[in-house]
Amino acid sequence: MTANAEELELKDRLSLIESMIAEGRRTTQSYGWTFVLWGVAYYVAIAWSSLCHYGLAWPITMISACVLMGLIVWLKQSKCGYKPETTKSRAIWATWISMAISMFVLLDAIGFSGRMTDWRIFAAVASTLIATANAASSMILKWKLQFACAVVWWVAAVVSCFGTVNQSSIAFLAAIFLCQIVFGIYLMIRESIARKQEATHA
Amino acid sequence: MPELPELNPVIHGKLRLALLSLLVGVEEAEFTWLRSKTGSTDGNLGAQLAKLEEAGYVAVEKKFVQRKPQTLYRMTEAGRQALTEYVLALKQLLGGAIGD
Numbered sequence: 001m002t003a004n005a006e007e008l009e010l011k012d013r014l015s016l017i018e019s020m021i022a023e024g025r026r027t028t029q030s031y032g033w034t035f036v037l038w039g040v041a042y043y044v045a046i047a048w049s050s051l052c053h054y055g056l057a058w059p060i061t062m063i064s065a066c067v068l069m070g071l072i073v074w075l076k077q078s079k080c081g082y083k084p085e086t087t088k089s090r091a092i093w094a095t096w097i098s099m100a101i102s103m104f105v106l107l108d109a110i111g112f113s114g115r116m117t118d119w120r121i122f123a124a125v126a127s128t129l130i131a132t133a134n135a136a137s138s139m140i141l142k143w144k145l146q147f148a149c150a151v152v153w154w155v156a157a158v159v160s161c162f163g164t165v166n167q168s169s170i171a172f173l174a175a176i177f178l179c180q181i182v183f184g185i186y187l188m189i190r191e192s193i194a195r196k197q198e199a200t201h202a
Numbered sequence: 203m204p205e206l207p208e209l210n211p212v213i214h215g216k217l218r219l220a221l222l223s224l225l226v227g228v229e230e231a232e233f234t235w236l237r238s239k240t241g242s243t244d245g246n247l248g249a250q251l252a253k254l255e256e257a258g259y260v261a262v263e264k265k266f267v268q269r270k271p272q273t274l275y276r277m278t279e280a281g282r283q284a285l286t287e288y289v290l291a292l293k294q295l296l297g298g299a300i301g302d
Contacts, residue, residue, distance in 0.1 A: 010296050016216065021226060021227050024224040085229045086229065
């Protein structure tokens with residue numbers, strides 16, 4: 001083999017490594033719909049609990065959203081087939097699942113113990129937990145836009161601590177709208193564009 | 203003049219190199235996913251994966267998911283180390299030719 005042919009073969013090996021690593025990491029995950037789903041679930045729970053004054057409105061809505069999310073994930077996996085998990089995607093799921101468990105345990109405990117005397121405490125705790133998950137996720141993904149969502153949730157938490165009940169409610173509803181519904185729809189559009197590009201490359 | 207490094211023959215094979223490069227980016231991967239990404243046949247893929255397993259570069263786990271058999275491959279620490287050394291050796295051999 002000539003020196004030139006050998007060099008070409010080595011370069012070919014190097015580009016093979018690069019393309020395969022990129023291929024392995026190119027697992028466009030769908031997260032957008034989860035933001036929208038949880039945003040809608042929060043609105044349903046708020047409307048249900050404030051209009052009917054039903055104490056179990058939050059736990060029932062949250063459990064229903066969990067079941068619905070599990071069902072959608074299962075259906076998506078059955079339809080799209082096997083996709084390997086990357087370290088990054090596992091880190092993100094771990095962050096959000098930990099947040100969901102913490103929120104479920106803490107808020108239910110406060111609610112059932114009868115110590116949920118002020119809506120603002122609930123809004124501040126929930127906002128802080130959601131902000132934490134958004135911030136951790138944004139740091140894993142190195143994504144400033146998601147960190148901005150975390151800031152919006154932290155602002156909502158501070159408003160809940162210092163503002164009136166009305167101000168707290170408006171801040172909480174606005175944070176849901178911006179960081180769950182709008183951000184979720186934006187993500188879904190981005191994911192759809194990425195999937196089209198992936199299909200073109202395939 | 204410094205001695206040029208030798209390339210690891212287990213990794214140098216095109217399909218084995220592609221497999222290790224795919225596995226380095228994921229936690230674990232199923233046989234069918236590796237087949238679709240490499241465009242290889244079942245027989246050839248199985249043989250190359252067996253060679254990587256023999257060298258201790260990949261670990262295999264067989265399980266049943268919803269009553270369907272699933273064979274999962276995961277890169278070992280030795281595999282990661284070997285691939286890193288291979289890339290370094292490749293870059294050293296290519297020297298200034300990279301980026302031409």
